[in-house]
Amino acid sequence: MSVVREPRELEPARRAAAIGTFDGVHCGHRRVIEAARAARLRTVVVTFDPHPRTAFGTDVELLVPLQRRIELLQELGVDDVLVLRFDDRLASLTPEQFADDVLRAAGIEVVTAGDGFRFGRGRSGDLDLLGRLGFDARHVPLVDSVSSSHIRSLLRAGEVASAAKLLGRPAEVEGIVVHGDHRGRLLGFPTANLQTPPGVLVPQLGIYAGATLDYRAAISIGTNPTYGGTERRAEAHLLDFDGDLYGQRLVVELWERLRDEARFSSEEALVEAIRADCAQARGVVRPA
Numbered sequence: 021m022s023v024v025r026e027p028r029e030l031e032p033a034r035r036a037a038a039i040g041t042f043d044g045v046h047c048g049h050r051r052v053i054e055a056a057r058a059a060r061l062r063t064v065v066v067t068f069d070p071h072p073r074t075a076f077g078t079d080v081e082l083l084v085p086l087q088r089r090i091e092l093l094q095e096l097g098v099d100d101v102l103v104l105r106f107d108d109r110l111a112s113l114t115p116e117q118f119a120d121d122v123l124r125a126a127g128i129e130v131v132t133a134g135d136g137f138r139f140g141r142g143r144s145g146d147l148d149l150l151g152r153l154g155f156d157a158r159h160v161p162l163v164d165s166v167s168s169s170h171i172r173s174l175l176r177a178g179e180v181a182s183a184a185k186l187l188g189r190p191a192e193v194e195g196i197v198v199h200g201d202h203r204g205r206l207l208g209f210p211t212a213n214l215q216t217p218p219g220v221l222v223p224q225l226g227i228y229a230g231a232t233l234d235y236r237a238a239i240s241i242g243t244n245p246t247y248g249g250t251e252r253r254a255e256a257h258l259l260d261f262d263g264d265l266y267g268q269r270l271v272v273e274l275w276e277r278l279r280d281e282a283r284f285s286s287e288e289a290l291v292e293a294i295r296a297d298c299a300q301a302r303g304v305v306r307p308a
Contacts, residue, residue: 021094023101027125030100036061036130037102037123039137041068044083044171045092047188048134048163053096055132055160064100064126065093072106081221083168083175083187088194088271102126115145119153130156178224180274184307190230190273193222193241193254197265203247204257207287209294211240211255212265214272222254227279229301232272235261238294238301239272242281246290259298276304 024030036059042049057063067089071080084092086103093101104110104122113121118140123131131150139145150157166186174183180191195214204211212232216222228239235258243249256272278300284290 021098021100023090023103025103025105027102027122030064030102030126033062033127035064035100035126035128036132037064037066037126037128038098039066039131039133039139041071041168042089042093043071043080043168044187045089045096046083046166046168046171046186048166050096050188051163052132052134052160053093053098055158056130057097059130059132059156059158061130062099062127063097064102064128065098066102066104066122066126066128067093068104068106068110070106072111075106075108075111080219081172082219083171083221084192085194085217085220088192112141115140115149116153118145119150119155123150123155128155130158132158132160134160134162136162172221175221175223178226178277180223180228181276181307184275190275190307191223192271192273193239194220194269194271195254197268197270199266200253200255201244201247203244204255207291207294209238209257209291209298211257212270214254214256214270216254222252223274224277225252225281226277227281227297228274228277229297229304230256230273230275231306232256232258232270233261235259236301236304237272238278238297239274240281245281245283246287257294257298259302273306275306 036056038053038056147157183191195216197212198215200213225242237256237258239256241254
């Protein structure tokens with residue numbers, strides 16, 4: 021799969037494009053991409069970075085960073101990904117200019133998008149306009165109750181199992197493994213302390229069961245209240261793992277929220293709680 025930033029960087033081909041931000045690459049997004057693949061041309065996903073809403077002053081907590089978005093698109097069998105920088109220049113293009121400068125320049129003949137898709141200056145373009153401009157524009161019905169906004173709400177509430185049903189895979193937290201306080205190792209439960217990417221949503225504080233690197237894990241998203249901490253951290257204890265993960269990027273699946281984080285009166289009580297979390301994590305079933 022090729023990943024490019026400009027249409028001219030794509031090799032010449034007849035293409036079908038799925039267009040959208042595709043934050044989270046959830047079940048609704050997958051339906052749009054499947055519709056593009058059904059055209060039996062070379063499939064390209066046209067997506068945007070940063071999120072278009074940020075260009076108009078609205079902060080958006082992404083479900084996944086761009087790198088993970090691209091990885092998920094590759095898993096779906098996409099041939100090309102065109103990542104357009106969403107800035108004032110792109111936002112100022114008329115729909116007709118966007119069609120010429122981006123779509124036709126990329127060899128795109130078929131366009132698939134959800135019913136609410138809008139593009140061009142002032143969001144004045146839609147699929148019907150693309151049809152009038154000579155493209156084979158295909159409307160893809162929205163999937164009931166599936167949206168990135170709804171998934172964000174579920175994750176902010178810690179409802180990772182419900183979010184998985186809309187994502188079509190487990191929710192995730194990711195980051196580079198960095199040094200922390202090393203308390204977990206002293207307690208007998210070493211953790212991978214994740215430096216999460218800025219601007220990406222981290223679910224509700226609590227203890228979760230999940231997995232990474234083919235190991236089950238007990239994951240803490242919290243502030244270490246037993247030790248008076250205030251900084252939010254995401255830490256994963258990989259069950260039955262012994263190794264050095266520092267500097268590695270980990271994508272940790274969150275399968276089920278086990279409990280709220282809590283402040284314990286002693287380290288002994290904390291260790292007992294962690295031991296119970298690990299035992300519970302061993303029995304949790306990965307959400308479909």
